[in-house]
Amino acid sequence: xxxxxxxxxxxxxxxxxxxxxxxxxxxxxxxxxxxxxxxxxxxxxxxxxxxxxxxxxxxxxxxxxxxxxxxxxxxxxxxxxxxxxxxxxxxxxxxxxxxxxxxxxxxxxxxxxxxxxxxxxxxxxxxxxxxxxxxxxxxxxxxxxxxxxxxxxxxxxxxxxxxxxxxxxxxxxxxxxxxxxxxxxxxxxxxxxxxxxxxxxxxxxxxxxxxxxxxxxxxxxxxxxxxxxxxxxxxxxxxxxxxxxxxxxxxxxxxxxxxxxxxxxxxxxxxxxxxxxxxxxxxxxxxxxxxxxxxxxxxxxxxxxxxxxxxxxxxxxxxxxxxxxxxxxxxxxxxxxxxxxxxxxxxxxxxxxxxxxxxxxxxxxxxxxxxxxxxxxxxxxxxxxxxxxxxxxxxxxxxxxxxxxxxxxxxxxxxxxxxxxxxxxxxxxxxxxxxxxxxxxxxxxxxxxxxxxxxxxxxxxxxxxxxxxxxxxxxxxxxxxxxxxxxxxxxxxxxxxxxxxxxxxxxxxxxxxxxxxxxxxxxxxxxxxxxxxxxxxxxxxxxxxxxxxxxxxxxxxxxxxxxxxxxxxxxxxxxxxxxxxxxxxxxxxxxxxxxxxxxxxxxxxxxxxxxxxxxxxxxxxxxxxxxxxxxxxxxxxxxxxxxxxxxxxxxxxxxxxxxxxxxxxxxxxxxxxxxxxxxxxxxxxxxxxxxxxxxxxxxxxxxxxxxxxxxxxxxxxxxxxxxxxxxxxxxxxxxxxxxxxxxxxxxxxxxxxxxxxxxxxxxxxxxxxxxxxxxxxxxxxxxxxxxxxxxxxxxxxxxxxxxxxxxxxxxxxxxxxxxxxxxxxxxxxxxxxxxxxxxxx
Numbered sequence: 132x133x134x135x136x137x138x139x140x141x142x143x144x145x146x147x148x149x150x151x152x153x154x155x156x157x158x159x160x161x162x163x164x165x166x167x168x169x170x171x172x173x174x175x176x177x178x179x180x181x182x183x184x185x186x187x188x189x190x191x192x193x194x195x196x197x198x199x200x201x202x203x204x205x206x207x208x209x210x211x212x213x214x215x216x217x218x219x220x221x222x223x224x225x226x227x228x229x230x231x232x233x234x235x236x237x238x239x240x241x242x243x244x245x246x247x248x249x250x251x252x253x254x255x256x257x258x259x260x261x262x263x264x265x266x267x268x269x270x271x272x273x274x275x276x277x278x279x280x281x282x283x284x285x286x287x288x289x290x291x292x293x294x295x296x297x298x299x300x301x302x303x304x305x306x307x308x309x310x311x312x313x314x315x316x317x318x319x320x321x322x323x324x325x326x327x328x329x330x331x332x333x334x335x336x337x338x339x340x341x342x343x344x345x346x347x348x349x350x351x352x353x354x355x356x357x358x359x360x361x362x363x364x365x366x367x368x369x370x371x372x373x374x375x376x377x378x379x380x381x382x383x384x385x386x387x388x389x390x391x392x393x394x395x396x397x398x399x400x401x402x403x404x405x406x407x408x409x410x411x412x413x414x415x416x417x418x419x420x421x422x423x424x425x426x427x428x429x430x431x432x433x434x435x436x437x438x439x440x441x442x443x444x445x446x447x448x449x450x451x452x453x454x455x456x457x458x459x460x461x462x463x464x465x466x467x468x469x470x471x472x473x474x475x476x477x478x479x480x481x482x483x484x485x486x487x488x489x490x491x492x493x494x495x496x497x498x499x500x501x502x503x504x505x506x507x508x509x510x511x512x513x514x515x516x517x518x519x520x521x522x523x524x525x526x527x528x529x530x531x532x533x534x535x536x537x538x539x540x541x542x543x544x545x546x547x548x549x550x551x552x553x554x555x556x557x558x559x560x561x562x563x564x565x566x567x568x569x570x571x572x573x574x575x576x577x578x579x580x581x582x583x584x585x586x587x588x589x590x591x592x593x594x595x596x597x598x599x600x601x602x603x604x605x606x607x608x609x610x611x612x613x614x615x616x617x618x619x620x621x622x623x624x625x626x627x628x629x630x631x632x633x634x635x636x637x638x639x640x641x642x643x644x645x646x647x648x649x650x651x652x653x654x655x656x657x658x659x660x661x662x663x664x665x666x667x668x669x670x671x672x673x674x675x676x677x678x679x680x681x682x683x684x685x686x687x688x689x690x691x692x693x694x695x696x697x698x699x700x701x702x703x704x705x706x707x708x709x710x711x712x713x714x715x716x717x718x719x720x721x722x723x724x725x726x727x728x729x730x731x732x733x734x735x736x737x738x739x740x741x742x743x744x745x746x747x748x749x750x751x752x753x754x755x756x757x758x759x760x761x762x763x764x765x766x767x768x769x770x771x772x773x774x775x776x777x778x779x780x781x782x783x784x785x786x787x788x789x790x791x792x793x794x795x796x797x798x799x800x801x802x803x804x805x806x807x808x809x810x811x812x813x814x815x816x817x818x819x820x821x822x823x824x825x826x827x828x829x830x831x832x833x834x835x836x837x838x839x840x841x842x843x844x845x846x847x848x849x850x851x852x853x854x855x856x857x858x859x860x861x862x863x864x865x866x867x868x869x870x871x872x873x874x875x876x877x878x879x880x881x882x883x884x885x886x887x888x889x890x891x892x893x894x895x896x897x898x899x900x901x902x903x904x905x906x907x908x909x910x911x912x913x914x915x916x917x918x919x920x921x922x923x924x925x926x927x928x929x930x931x932x933x934x935x936x937x938x939x940x941x942x943x944x945x946x947x948x949x950x951x952x953x954x955x956x957x958x959x960x961x962x963x964x965x966x967x968x969x970x971x972x
Contacts, residue, residue, distance in 0.1 A: 134159045137237075144210040145185060154251045161243045165236045173236075174214065176227040183244045184213040189234030195226040206231075218244055219258055282375045286348035288382070291334035296463050297456025301448040305332075308445045313339035317442025318401050318426040322433050326495035327447045330384060333427040337380040342425070345379040348372065353388035358409050359396055366408040366417035373406055376424045386430040386437060394436060401426055401440035450499060451491040458484055460496065464503040477507060479516045485775075489718040532780040535713070536769075546766045546779070547742070552608045561618070564611035564674075571671035574904050578893065581667045582901035585893060588664050593890035596707075596883040600784055603711035604704040607763035612674075613694050613748075616681035623686045631689040634696075634750065643696030644797025648804060651699040652841070655808050659837050660830065664889075691748040695761060702801055707879050708759035709792070709872070712784040715762050715769075717753035717776045731768035731777065741773030753777050757791040760798075788872050789943040799871040802878055803848065807841035809881040809966060814840065816969040844962065848874065851958035859951050865944065870955065873941030877959055880933025881966045884926040888970075891917035891925070927971045934963035 137159040142148040147155060162185075167173060173184065176195060191207035207213065207228070217224055218241060239247075248254050295306045312319045313336045321329045330349055337347040350372065355362055364371030373381065383389070389397065400406045405419040428437060438444065450457070461479055469476045492498050506516050536543040545551060570583045578584045595606050607613070620631070654673065663669050677700065684693040694701050717731070728735055731753060734746030744767050747753075751761045753768045754776070769777040810817055817840065818825060827833045852867045864870065895915030902909030917925075937959045945952055 137162065141185075146212050146215075147185075149257050150254060154247070154254060157247050157251065158239060158244075161239055161247070162237045163240070165238045167230050167234045167236060169230050169232050169234075171230045173228045173230060173234075174224045176225065177223050180214040180217040180222075180224055180241055182241050183215060183218055183239040185237040185239075186211045186213070187235040187237055189236075190231040191228050191234065192231050193226040193228045215258070219248065219255065279375045282370070282372070283346055283348050283379075286350055286372070288330075288334050288337075288347045288349050291338050292328070292331045293463070294335065295332075296460050297453060298459070299453050299455040301453045302456055305445070305447065308443070309335050309339065312336045312443045312445065315442070316340075316342075316425050318428065318440070319443040319445060320428045320430070320433060320438060320441045321445045321447060322428075322430045323447030324449045324493075324495055325431060326492075326497035327449065328496050329429045329447055330382060332445065332447065333380075333382045333429055336427060337425075340380075340425075342378055342380070346376065347380040347382065348376060349382040349384050351384045351388070352386055352390075352393075355390060355393060357390045357392045359393050360409045362393070363396065363406045364408045366410045366414065371408065373400075373422045373424055374420075376422075378423045378425075380425045380427060382427045382429060384429045386428045386434055387432060398436055398440055401437065449492075450495045454488045457488050457499070460499055461487065461503055464500045465507065468504050468507055474507070474512065475514075477510055477514055477516050483516050485718065531786070532714075532778075532782050534778040534780055536777075536779050542779075543769075547770050552765055555609055556614045560609055560611050561614050564614070568671050568674060570904065571667040571674075574667060576667040578665050579896075579900060580903040582897055582904045584665070584667045584670060585897055585900045587670060588886075589889040589892075589894040590897070593883060593886040593894075596879065596886060599704070599707040599879060600710050600712060602713055603708035603759045603764065604701075604762060605764045607694060607701055607704055608765045610694075610700070610763075612678045612681040612698065612700070613685075613691055615678050616685035616691065616693060619682040620685040632687055634688055634690075634692055639692070639696040644702065644795060644801070646697055647699045647702035648797055648800050650697075651702065651801065651804055654699060655804070655811055655841065656834065656837055659811050659814065660833055690746075690750060691763075694763065695749045702798075703805065705760035706798055706801060706805070706875070708762075709788055710785040710875055710879060711759055712782060714756075714759055714780050714782055714787075715753060715764060715766075716756055716778050716780060717768065717772070718778065722752075722754040722774075722776050730771040730773070734771065739773030740775070742770040744771040746771070757793060758787040785875070785940060788875070788940060789946070792872070794866070794868045794872065796868055799868050800845075802871060802875060803845035804841060805882065806844045806848075806874065806878045806962075809878070809885055810840045810844065810969065811837055812885050813969040820965075820968050847962070848958055851954050855952065855954040858954065864947065864951070870941060870945060873937055873944050873955065874959065874962075876936035876940055877933045877962060880929050880936070881962075881970070884929045884933075884966065884970050887926050887929065888922055891922045892919075923971050927967060930963050930966050930971070934959055937963075 134156060138152055138155045141155050141159065142152075147158070150158075167189075173191065174180070186207055186209050188209055191211070191213075193205055193207070213228060214224065216222070295302050295309070309332060319333070319336060321332050323329055333349070334347060337343065350362070360369075360371065362371050362373060364374050383397070396406060400422060403419075404423075405421055407419045408417050410417055426441075428441065433444070450460075458479075461484070465476060465479070468474075487499075487502075494501075510516055536546075567583045567586075570581065574583065575581045578588060598605065624631070657663060657669075657673070661669055663673060677698065680697065681693045684697065685691070728738065729752070730738060730741055730744065730746070732747055732750070734744050737743045747767055748765060749761050749763060753762070756762055769779070814827065814836065817823075818827075818836075823836075825832050825836055827836070848871070849867065852864075852870065855864055893916075895917075898912040899909035899914060902912060938956050941952060941955055941959070942949065945955075949956070
């Protein structure tokens with residue numbers, strides 16, 4: 132390159148262009164060309180300058196050991212002039228410069244450049260002025276940065292506290308969402324329940340982004356001025372946080388607390404990236420300004436207006452769905468605490484971990500952290516953190532519960548043994564049922580001479596009605612109907628190997644309950660019109676019809692489809708089981724954190740202490756049970772579970788009805804059918820009490836009166852509810868379907884009071900009746916019969932107690948004052964009084 136071309140290049144491409152052509156020509160005359168290969172140190176830090184270097188082609192970069200001023204490290208592109216200031220001021224080189232690529236350089240030796248400087252004083256003057264300007268600019272920039280630092284300091288977030296701990300699919304997905312959000316500059320809405328450290332997720336997004344060196348500030352929306360001046364600044368006045376922030380990140384915490392006046396400008400900021408400074412009244416609206424800041428929103432719930440304006444939406448999962456991560460979270464919080472305090476690390480026992488996993492943690496990670504720290508303090512240097520230390524970690528569903536399997540280990544062993552219920556069912560019940568049906572057909576046909584008829588009506592009915600409040604649906608675990616259903620299922624698969632049909636769940640949930648209702652209605656009418664209580668072969672036919680239903684549906688569908696959806700006796704048992712003081716459940720935390728096979732539900736081979744089973748016969752998962760309706764206490768899940776998750780709890784009777792219960796219309800219909808059945812059983816007494824003169828030997832009159840009696844109690848209670856709504860028009864009561872379950876104790880108590888007469892009056896004659904069944908005279912055999920006054924007392928006490936429990940349960944379900952439910956209570960008292968009149972008197 133000739134000298135004139137060199138001068139032109141220096142003028143146009145370098146910082147030397149401020150010099151006159153004469154000076155540039157003098158420099159061009161002494162330039163030496165040099166090519167330096169890549170990865171070569173051109174100058175070294177702390178050494179005197181040897182030459183003036185002008186980069187023509189290639190790329191350089193500098194590095195420094197000066198940690199207090201890392202800004203000295205930078206890159207150089209063609210046109211850069213190197214060592215100029217050091218030669219003029221006779222200073223050492225402040226950094227090492229290395230070639231990144233092969234570089235073409237123009238080199239002016241140091242001694243020759245000094246000669247040119249001495250010959251042309253304008254060089255020193257020109258660069259002195261430039262240095263003064265640069266110093267002024269640096270001073271101004273330093274002042275701005277100091278002012279910016281003061282403005283942002285109260286809101287500054289210095290670092291992220293931690294990453295996302297855990298290996299669950301929720302934790303993995305959350306990490307992926309954070310990486311996606313950090314990769315661009317779009318706004319993010321981070322929402323979730325309290326205690327999930329959502330502001331830390333915002334910090335993770337910022338510090339994982341390319342703009343991590345820019346500041347990040349967190350502003351609580353509840354303290355923002357309604358004018359927005361602190362956020363947007365004032366026109367011609369004090370800058371706002373957005374202006375100070377530059378290309379940094381703004382975290383708007385608790386967006387739900389944002390003043391209504393600021394919602395439109397914040398929405399505009401999210402949509403367009405522009406904001407309008409606040410102007411004083413009377414002044415013209417200033418022009419919108421462009422904001423380069425990134426906006427992260429933190430809230431407990433999504434805001435519809437803002438949700439449509441953001442680029443990413445991250446829903447932070449609560450801890451209760453991340454039970455798998457609890458163990459590693461506990462380990463993490465324990466490590467943090469012991470590192471800060473310098474104490475030995477304790478070991479958390481499996482029982483303590485299970486307790487934590489069974490708790491839902493409404494306060495999420497914050498609550499878990501506090502609980503772990505408190506447990507370490509309470510342990511006082513112990514080597515283990517035991518279950519007792521974590522006593523507050525008890526879910527609402529677990530309150531007022533006592534696990535009988537832990538209290539009585541022998542009960543656990545029995546329920547897990549082959550005796551319950553298989554050996555009882557296939558070794559005794561199946562055989563006994565066949566003998567019972569045979570005796571009903573071929574034996575004497577009246578209750579005073581057939582011990583099976585006596586046993587069925589005077590023993591079975593009162594005993595299991597009495598048992599419902601204690602053991603719920605336990606009869607279904609030894610029910611002969613389904614035993615023969617299972618025998619049929621196994622035989623049919625052996626004779627015709629095939630795959631049984633899957634359950635039509637949707638149709639069964641919709642219509643199964645109404646099928647049970649219809650079948651029970653027919654049973655009631657058959658019982659009343661054909662006197663089943665005193666006709667042995669008809670009672671046998673009833674048993675065989677129900678057994679036939681179980682056998683047919685067992686041959687068609689897998690497991691116990693009949694039991695769950697269609698059996699009328701099972702429907703009644705499931706309804707009354709809601710009042711039970713015991714329940715079978717599983718610890719949701721253990722199931723979600725430890726179980727991957729679902730053997731209690733699906734069945735499978737032996738695993739750990741879990742035995743080989745075919746899974747729950749009713750397709751119910753014990754961790755998902757909300758009431759006792761779909762559990763027959765067969766204990767299959769207890770046998771299958773390898774994690775000791777299944778519990779058999781003692782609890783307040785019927786607590787599910789005012790906590791987790793889901794009302795169903797067909798259950799309410801069955802409830803009122805059973806209520807009408809009490810009056811149907813006492814039809815002669817009801818006629819006498821009402822003064823009716825109908826001839827019940829006439830079939831159609833008998834049928835018509837029976838249907839009316841079944842319907843009237845439901846109409847009466849519905850009328851009481853209508854009056855309740857009418858008189859409480861200013862306060863909407865709960866729906867009739869919800870409140871109707873309050874009558875459940877009265878329905879159970881009324882049926883029990885009816886059958887007490889048979890149980891206490893005829894049950895004790897079982898010995899002479901048994902002898903009479905086989906044609907022997909048993910008149911001299913002992914009998915045990917209660918006095919009529921004792922029977923009446925117990926019947927009356929049962930009805931009174933049932934009315935009181937109905938009133939109490941109604942209060943619990945409704946959660947309203949006694950005064951607002953007085954019509955409902957008066958209806959229960961009226962029903963109780965009518966039962967007293969036809970049963971006790």
